[in-house]
Each structure stands twice: as C-alpha cells, then as structure tokens.
Amino acid sequence: MAKEKKLVQSITARDEDFAQWYTDVVREAKLCDYSGVKGCLNYLPNGYAIWENIQANLDKRFKETGVQNVYLPVLIPESLLQKEKDHIEGFAPEVAWVTKGGEEPLQERFCIRPTSETLFCDVWSKTVQSYRDLPKVWNQWCSVLRWEKTTRPFLRSREFLWQEGHTIHATYEEAEERTLMMRDVYKDFVENDLAIPLVTGKKTPSEKFAGAEDTYTIEALMHDGKALQSGTSHFFGNAFADAYGISYSDKENKLHSVYETSWGLSTRIIGAIIMVHGDDSGLVLPPHIAPVQTRVVPIAQHKEGVLDKANELLAALKAAGYRAEIDDSEKSPGWKFSEQEMLGIPTRIEIGPKDIENGQVVIVRRDTREKIVVALDEIETRLSEILEDIQKALFEKAKAFRDSHIHTATNMDEMKDIAENQIGFIRAMWCGDDACEEAIKDQTGGVTSRCIPEEQEEISNVCVCCGKPAKHMVYWGKAY
Template sequence: MKQLEKITPQKEDFAKWYTDVIKNGDLMAYGATKGSIIFKPLSFGIWDNIRYNMDKEFKKNNIKNVYLPLLIPESLLQKEKDHLAGFNPELATVTEVGGKKLSEKYFIRPTSEVLFADLFKNEIESHNDLPILYNQWVNVLRWEKTTNPFLRTREFLWQEGHTMHANSLEAKDLTYSMLNVYKNFVEAYLAIPVLSGNKTEHEKFSGADFTLTIEAMMKDGKALQSGTSHYLGQNFTKAFGITFKNKNNEEEFAYGISFGISTRLLGALIMTHGDDRGIIIPPKIAPIQIDILEILANKDKHVHEVALEIFNKLSKKFSVSLDSSEKMPGFKAANSEIHGTPLRIEIGPKDTLKQQVILVRRDTLEKIICPLSSLEKTVKKLLIEIQNYLYLTAKDRLLNNFIEVTNYEEFKNAIQNGKWVIAPFEGTEEDEVKIKEETGASTRCIPFKSPITIKSKNCFYTGKKSNRIVVFARAY
C-alpha cells in the first residue's frame, strides 16, 4: 500500500507545497527527457474534460478541428521574421536522419502560425471562401531553460485556433469573442476568476498587432496567464502571400487571428484551489466527482451491498469511484482528499443500520449526515455549492489583492508583499524591462475594466499624466 507523504504547508514554502501536492496526488511523473512530464490519469482526465467541454464551445462558433504536421521547414519559418525571433531561443531543431545530414533544417513546432498560413494560402481564392475557422489540439515543444510541472514544461499540450477573414472588423470581433469564451469557461468550469485585458506592446505575442489575455491569481499572489487571443491582422498573410478576391474582384490580403489555452490551466487549478491536504478539483471539471468509501466492510458484508447499490444509482448521473478495499478508513479519506475528489461518501456498519451515509465536502471538510432516501438530491445540491464556493472564495482573494500606488517606492513595497499593482502607467518598453529587472514584476494587462476605483491621474513611474491603467504582478 502506497504511503502518503507529508505535504509542506503552503505558508511555509509554496513552491515545495506545489511539488508535494503534484507528487502525492498522482498527477504526473517526470519524463525520460529533462523538462518533460508524464500526464497520469488524474491530470489527463482533467485535461480531457477541459478539451471536451471547450471543444463544444468552439463548435458553437463554427470552428472545425484539424491536425497539422509536427515539423516546420526552416524556409517556411523564415518568412515571418518577428515570429521566428520571438521563439528562436526555444526552437528544437532536426538536422539529421539515419546518420545523414538533411538538406534543410526542420523545427519541432513551438506553435503553428506558419503552418496554418501555408495551408490557408492554398485554401483561399475569393471572399466566398472566408471566413475559415480552424483549431487543433496538439503537443508543442519549447526548449525552456527553467521548467515547472504543468506551468512551464518543454513539451506540453494545448489548443491553438487559427482563422482567416475578409475584413479586419470581423477578425477583431472574433479575437474578443474567443477571449470571452476562455473567460467564461475558466470561471464556470475551473472556478477560477480572471482579469481580462490587452497585453502591452512589450508583452504581446510576436507577430500580432495586439494580444488579449486572461490573468488568474494564484494563492501565493503570483499571476498566471491562462488564455490568450491574438489579432494578427495582415502580418502573416502579407508574409505568406495569402490573398483573396474581394467583392469588387480586387486582390486583397486576408486578416488573421489565433487563440490558445494549454495544460498550464492544470497548474492554475492546483494553485488556485489546493490546500495543505492536496488538490481540490471543481466538480464540473473533476474526472471523479464522488468517492464512495466503505468503512470496515470486512466486519459487515452488508456495507458493501449498500455501497454498491449507491454506486450504481449515482453513477447514472455523476462520475463516481467506489473504494471497497480493506485499507484503513483514515488512509482512504486522506487518499480521497489528496486526489481532490469534490465529495466523498463514507458508509460503515452503523450507517447501514440507520439508513444513512456521511458526506464530506472536499472544499470545507464539512461532514453531513444524509439519509439514503435523499442522497441523490443532496449530492446534486452539494456539488453545485462546492463549485460556487471555490469560485467565490477565489474571487474574493483576487479582488482583495489589488492595490493602487502613486509612486515607485509604493510599487516596490506592494510587489514585495505579493500584491497586484494597478495604476496609471505611461512608461516605455524599456521602462517595463527595468521594472521587471528591479522588482520581478511584469505588466499583466491593460484591463478592460478596472477592478477597483483608480484615483491617481499620473503615472507612478514617470510622473506623467496618463489615462492608461495597467496591472503589474510577479508571474509564473
């Protein structure tokens, strides 16, 4: 029987806590290649649910799934110089096959803009072919120097959407729409509140005219970019010659966008909801929503019969697991908690006599005595309550962690204390770089709507008047 190791408390060492939770929760194992991980059933089950439910949202927007090759020829990548420069330090290159040098280098995809651009060039002739709305669920490779499970690994899983349009207005509208799809999904399913807005020029995606982002706050106060949507304009279409004949029969360059989320969301989920007992998975995204634990069934065989009956009934509407092993009750409970199952049902000899079970919420650890006659109704109610509680708790934490500053000293103190700074900012890209070097904080976004009332009219860094409100935070 696997022994559960002690989890380092969050307040003692958050980074160590995160590693302990992942290790004890059977979420991943380290891959044979440095910087890679193996997604175990629990983490891949969460990702599977993300993929399944998100894909339904894409289909509502008429987005179709495709699959493009893993390798990108160097000659193709060279066509978009800004894009290549943005990824150059992370590119993994194939130069030899079967002991023979290749005549051209091939790069393992860090993203697929250039491959989609090459595809679109051959798909589009007239405005009647537009819009084209494609998406793919794939793995990508970026040779990161510093890695952290789920948050930053060299190989990871993601979704990348790429679309082509006949006019900029339609393309921009979809750029914003897809960010809203992400925001609504992450908040509704993962119970993670996010701040949405524009990236600054310094932080935008290489090759984009502008980038939109949703930013989530982890329990340690750091930000995690949780989804992005990029308006590419004609940057890629001009580089790749993607043209169409418009309604006036004139040749025109198409307008593109791209958007993506990744398995970083698993890290976001762990660090938003997890506690010192392990991960807590929101019911709407949990691979297993309910654990049924038989207590001392070896002393009373009737316990197993009742537990099996409950399992068969609940599994028609919920995702349920039944632990009928002879492991100790304390181990079973701790095992359920560390794996983040939203709700567990404990049933022992005394419970069967009273025609009841004990329900234990993973979020609050509250124990509820529930008659068998009202079990299904109570379970449904509790799962909704748990989902809402996780979201509202995280939302309170987010809103209470913003602070306005009026000068750089206040800024440095706020960042040092793990706050998200929100203030007018008129600094340059060079100023952003300097601020990050000195404080570790980067611009997270220019929010669409400020979460707090901003009183200052002047930039905290330059002192100049500014109407541009920017959020800074340390980030993963």
C-alpha cells in the same frame, strides 16, 4: 501503518513553502512526473484525466462558435518558419531541430512546432482564393515544444499540451471580434468550470505575442500572490497574411489581404487549478472538471451487507450520470479519506452499518470538510446540489482572495513597498513607454505588466514610474 503515515506526512504545508507544497501535491496526487527526456513531462492518468475534461468542455464551447478541428504536421520547414520576421525572432532561439530523417541527412532542417501560425498560413495561402472561402475558423489539440532552460510541472516544460486556434477573416472587424470572442470563451470557461476568477485585458507591446498586433490575456492570481497568464488570444491584422501571401478576391473581383487571429490555452491551466484551490491536504478539484466527482468509502466493509450496499449506491450514482468510484481496498478508512483528499475528489460518501440501518449516508465536502447526512433515497438529487455548492464556493473563495489582494500604487515608493511587503496584483498608471516597464521590473524585483484591463479607472493622471501623462491603468504583478 508506516505507509499510511507516509502519505499524510509527505506534503509540505502550503504557507510554509509554496513551491515545495506545489511539487508535493503534483507528486502525491500522481498528476505528472519528469520523463527521461530532460524538461519533458509524463502526463499520468490522474493529470491527463483533468486535461481530458478541460478538452471536452472547451471543445464544446469552441464548436458552438463555429470552430472546426484539424491537425497539421508536427514539423515546420526552416524556410517556412522564417517568413514572418517578428515571429521567427521570437521563436527561433527555443526550437528543437530535426536534421536527420531515417538514414539520410536532410537537405533542409525542420523544427518541431513551437506554435503553428506558419503552418496554418501555408495551407491557407495555397487554398484560399475567394470571399466564399472565408472565414476559416480552425483549431488543433496537440503538443508543442519549446526548448526552455528551467522547467516546472505544468507551468513550464519543454513539451506541453494545448489547443491552438487559428482563424482568417475578410475584414478587420470580424477578426477583432473573433479575437475578443475567444478571450470571452476562455474567461467563461475558466471562471465557470475551473472556478478561477480572472483579470482580463490587453498585453502591453513588450509582453505581446511574437508577430501579433494585439494580445488579449486572462490572468489568474495564485494563492502565493503571483499571477499566471492562463490563456491568450492574438490579433495579427494583415501581418501574417502579407508575409505568407494569403489573399482573397471579393465579389467585385478585387484582391485583399485576410485578417488573422490565433488563441491558445494549455496544460499550464492545471497548475492554476492546483495553486488556486489546493490546500494542506492536497488537491481540490472543481466538480465541473473533476475526473471523479465522488468516491464511495465503505466503513467497516467487512461487516455483512456493507460492500453490497456501497456497490449498489455506486451503480445508482453512475446510472444517474455522476462520475463516481468506490474505494473498497483493504486500507483503513483514515487512509482512504487522506487519499481522497489528496486527489482532490470533491466529495466522498461514507456508508457504514449504522448508516445502512438508518437509510442514510454521510457526504463529506472536500473543500470545507462539512459532513452532510443525506437520506439514501435523496442522494441522487442532493449530491448534484452539493457539487454545485462546492463549485460556487470555490469560485467565491478564490474571488474574495483575489479581491483582497489587489493593491493600488500612485508612485514608485508605493509600488516598491507593495512589491516587497504584499502579495497580489498592483493597479498603477502607465505612460505607455517600454522603458518605464523595464524600470518598474528592475526596481521591484520582477513586477511586470499583466494587462491593460477594459475597465479603466483613472487612479491618477501620471505614470507611476516617470511622472509623465498616463495613458493606461495597468494590472502589474509578479508572474509565473
């Protein structure tokens, strides 16, 4: 019994200490833990299975837009990294350097990729010649390494898993279209499959990616009111093409620079799933990406016929295409329920002697704890409806939370007041000056610009900070 209690007690209440709650959920749901390599994570089976489903789902969407997967080396020669000035300035301070290979010191050192624009450019500079070779729409699933000082599971770690897409195009318009297309793919995926509502838009110059002309972002609101940058799509114009010498000849044999984009989404998004949907009982996974959608829990399983019937049900569910499993361990039903809730499995199916007698089961929703009695011969269709209901309910709940945590500020007093007393996004006008962004950050305890949304609204006609004419309405917030 001591062990059973431990599981239920070991989670901090979410609204008592959000950071501790997060750490507790990650640990108790066995998603990941710190490895012996400082700042690097072990992605454990429960956590990695979520990532596998994210991969499968996103990769399918990528391929529908013509993306081809590749794999380029984990190492980047220093000379190659240095060709694009803004890029090296952005990344050099946080890369790990390989200086010895085998028994020999290296003539040139290599860094472990922090991102791979430079490698993709290197391939293309050697192989792209004519308009017939364009576009290239490539992507790789890999890990990258950035020598971060402070780390948190999924949110910030030295090594993390991600996909990085890189594309080159003949025209400015086509590259810009691809940048926006991938932002839309992310938005569609995150909203529909992860049930996380987003605010999207362009990054301000000070927040954009090192070397990019424009960075588009998807921003999600966590339950503690902080924003999480959840995916980005960058438009580079000709900058990399020129630095790395990627050009093509058109039909008239005239030479042009190519236009480039890149876009990435990482295991950080697992942190968003936890912090948007989780509750005091642990993880809550959206059915679309839950590694297990339902867990069958036999009640009074020692009684004759119960385990047989439960396993029969499991087999039927699997055959119908559900990701299903059974907990036929010797633990008590109460312990089993707690564990299923901690793991965030969207539904459990309770089946005991009385249920069998009545030809029914009880489906319990993870999100609302609602108990739904379902006839055994209807379960295959009913379960899919219930899972879809959960998927929608999670999104609606998160959307209502987000919508009720968007505030508006027209001057710095309001801005400071909201930053101090409220949580969530702040909408406010901005003149376009970096200095005002700095000032806002300083005076509000760390509020930064999250994005300039496409749908602009003129809240006022002056900058919230300096009072000069405003150029943009910006979403601001404290961020992870």
